[in-house]
Amino acid sequence: MTPESIIALATPLAVIVAAVLQQMSANKAKADRVEIKDTAAVAVERNERKLETIAKTAESVHILVNSSMSAQLKISAVALRRVADLTRHPDDAAAAELAEKLLAEHEAKQKLVDSKAGQPAA
Numbered sequence: 001m002t003p004e005s006i007i008a009l010a011t012p013l014a015v016i017v018a019a020v021l022q023q024m025s026a027n028k029a030k031a032d033r034v035e036i037k038d039t040a041a042v043a044v045e046r047n048e049r050k051l052e053t054i055a056k057t058a059e060s061v062h063i064l065v066n067s068s069m070s071a072q073l074k075i076s077a078v079a080l081r082r083v084a085d086l087t088r089h090p091d092d093a094a095a096a097e098l099a100e101k102l103l104a105e106h107e108a109k110q111k112l113v114d115s116k117a118g119q120p121a122a
Contacts, residue, residue: 066110066113069106070103070106070107070110073099073102073103073106074103076099076102076103077096077099077100077102077103080092080095080096080099080100081096081099081100083095083096084096
């Protein structure tokens with residue numbers, strides 16, 4: 001074989017090898033993109049589940065706090081009203097009225113929240 005014939009054979013082979021290598025590289029890049037896309041989808045799904053859990057926990061805590069606040073306001077209103085009825089002092093009467101007002105406001109707000117809780121989210 002002459003050098004010219006070797007070059008004549010090597011040139012098409014080099015083109016074929018380059019094309020195969022380029023195709024292999026493109027396939028690997030495509031596989032990497034698919035893997036990244038799958039990984040991102042899994043991460044998004046995991047984060048959505050975490051956010052749902054956090055939202056449920058926050059709602060439960062809010063309900064518990066509102067319930068405790070309602071109980072405390074009720075106790076205060078009843079106790080202060082009894083003291084005011086016993087003492088007939090204007091300051092005690094004012095304190096009882098304030099406690100009753102705060103309880104009524106809290107109950108009205110809670111009723112509004114409860115009525116909206118049954119509605120679908122906008």
